[in-house]
Amino acid sequence: MKLALKVDVDTFRGTREGVPRLARLLERRGAGASFFFSLGPDHTGRAMKRIFRRNFFGKVRRTSVVRHYGLRTLLYGTLLPGPDIGARCAGEMRAVRAAGFEVGVHCWDHVRWQDFVAARDAAWTEREMALAEERFGSIFGARPESWAAAGWQTNRHAAAWQERAQLGYASDTRGFSPFVPLWNGEAVGCVQIPTTLPTLDELIGREGDPVASLLAATASGATHVFTAHAELEGGELASLLEALLGGWRAQGYEIVSLAALHRALAGKVLPRHEVVYGEVPGRSGTLAVQGTESRRPVSRS
Secondary structure, three states, X not given: OEEEEEEXXXXXXXXXXXXXXXXXXXXXXXXXXXXXXXXXXXXXXXXXXXXXXXXXXXXXXXXXXXXHHOOOHHHEXXXXXXXXXXXXXXXXXXXXXXXXXEEXXXXXXXXXXXXXXXXXXXXXXXXXXXXXXXXXXXXXXXXXXXXXXHHHOOOHHHHHHHHHOOOOEEOOOEOXXXXXXXXXXXXXXXXXXXXXXXXXXXXXXXXXXXXXXXXHHOOOOOOEEEEEEOOOOOOOOHHHHHHHHHHHHHOOOEEEOHHHHHHHOOOOOOOEEEEEEEOOOOOOOOEEEEXXXXXXXXXXX
């Protein structure tokens, strides 16, 4: 049984402090993982305009945003200039790959992508992705092979770019199993490996024991993908992640990267599902989610 661990890295602080801590924890536990990096400016402070979104205040109150992210991070892009994450944290990123973990792209500007991509056109989307791809290449000396969209936000143009770039897979969605993505009935993009489990910040304050809740969700032995965040599990939630890793091992899971999970799919015929937007309990706004399965003939652009 495989459980893939995906680590989203959103901020300068998360990259500089959370990523090395997480890497050490995972090495100690013998766990694999995939790290997806934000590669441009940290403009976290601009996310405060999300106050008008449904459930935003509830999430902020439950997850102690200031404690986890730090006051300085919450001012980046507003009262403080946003540091260039890729330019200043290339060493931390390369160290993760040198330690044997998979690395991929999360985004260029996390807040800009998360807040705007769903409604943007091809030119805007491709410009953001080209910036991230170029920076990834300058850091790692190679093109990215995987992508995990910031905030589970994406659009058809991003999927088309990923297909042209011949990525192995993307993990831009929430869902229940790997699938071939459809956009209005048309096959566009590479294989999607969605996050299948709730994140810890979605459960804290809503479930009495988030670790027990997650272990109950994986007790059946099905293949799963769990998303951690460098700012959370690489900080004050590290003990919860360690408890999860121990629990999953006891259930018989091998903790692997998404790349390893993707390799295990070789030769399998995957179902085709629409990518749609929907709500996820514990998270504000709508996310890209795995929709209904299509059994009709599918066109490809």
